[in-house]
Amino acid sequence: MKTPSDKKIAFYFVSQEVARADDRWSARVHFPPGATASTVLPIEVLDGNEEPVADAVLELFGQRLKVKDGATSTTYADFIAGVHSTPVWMHRKGKKPVPGELTFG
Numbered sequence: 001m002k003t004p005s006d007k008k009i010a011f012y013f014v015s016q017e018v019a020r021a022d023d024r025w026s027a028r029v030h031f032p033p034g035a036t037a038s039t040v041l042p043i044e045v046l047d048g049n050e051e052p053v054a055d056a057v058l059e060l061f062g063q064r065l066k067v068k069d070g071a072t073s074t075t076y077a078d079f080i081a082g083v084h085s086t087p088v089w090m091h092r093k094g095k096k097p098v099p100g101e102l103t104f105g
Helices: 076-082
Strands: 009-015 025-031 040-047 055-060 063-068 071-075 089-091 098-103
Touching: 025 055, 025 098, 040 055, 071 076
Parallel strands: none
Antiparallel strands: 009 025, 009 098, 025 040, 040 071, 055 063, 055 089, 063 071, 089 098
């Protein structure tokens, strides 16, 4: 398992529609060129106002990833291990969890 050596790849996840923009979220998973199993994949997490999510848990790829100041990460190997896990959620203290899904963007 390896990404192309000359191309960046990104997966883009967005929340389902909710009334308040600050309750919405997006997460972009970045795959650097030539990524292999041990490569750390940075994940950028923003709210619906395009501001970094300060503190949350992103449920993605069968993992619960701690988000701090709009950032989290996983390894390529952990991504592959959980790629068929379907739950995608953002959990923030004091707010209802908000589901999301893979999209184009």
